[in-house]
Amino acid sequence: MSHYDDREFFLPSYPPASGRVKLWELEADNTYLKYLYPKITRQISEFVEEECDKMEYEGSLMFDVFPDKVALQLMAAGITKEFTEKNPDAYPGERKLLRDMIEVVLFHEIMYRRNRYRNHKRLYL
Numbered sequence: 001m002s003h004y005d006d007r008e009f010f011l012p013s014y015p016p017a018s019g020r021v022k023l024w025e026l027e028a029d030n031t032y033l034k035y036l037y038p039k040i041t042r043q044i045s046e047f048v049e050e051e052c053d054k055m056e057y058e059g060s061l062m063f064d065v066f067p068d069k070v071a072l073q074l075m076a077a078g079i080t081k082e083f084t085e086k087n088p089d090a091y092p093g094e095r096k097l098l099r100d101m102i103e104v105v106l107f108h109e110i111m112y113r114r115n116r117y118r119n120h121k122r123l124y125l
Helices: 020-035 039-055 069-086 095-123
Strands: none
Touching: 020 039, 020 095, 039 069, 039 095, 069 095
């Protein structure tokens, strides 16, 4: 056991933020972190966001408790096809790597939107 008392490392806490403030912070964090993405990932993110915008409705696959993996992979395949048509020089010969990156960005975007959706609903309960 450490000779340090846990209270020595206690940081003061502030009153919890209201729901709107939390949503604003979530949005600000997401925007800033996307700004930090490498250029190619920011380009991918634009395609992913566009596709997610189409799926942001009540009852969507995006908001299922357990989204279907195959359906999400098909969605990523469609984004990959569209992205490579508009950016043929992106990862030439590395389509698997590009597809994996698109899946990661897609899953992150879905996670972000699910969290935003849940928090938004709680504001009005």
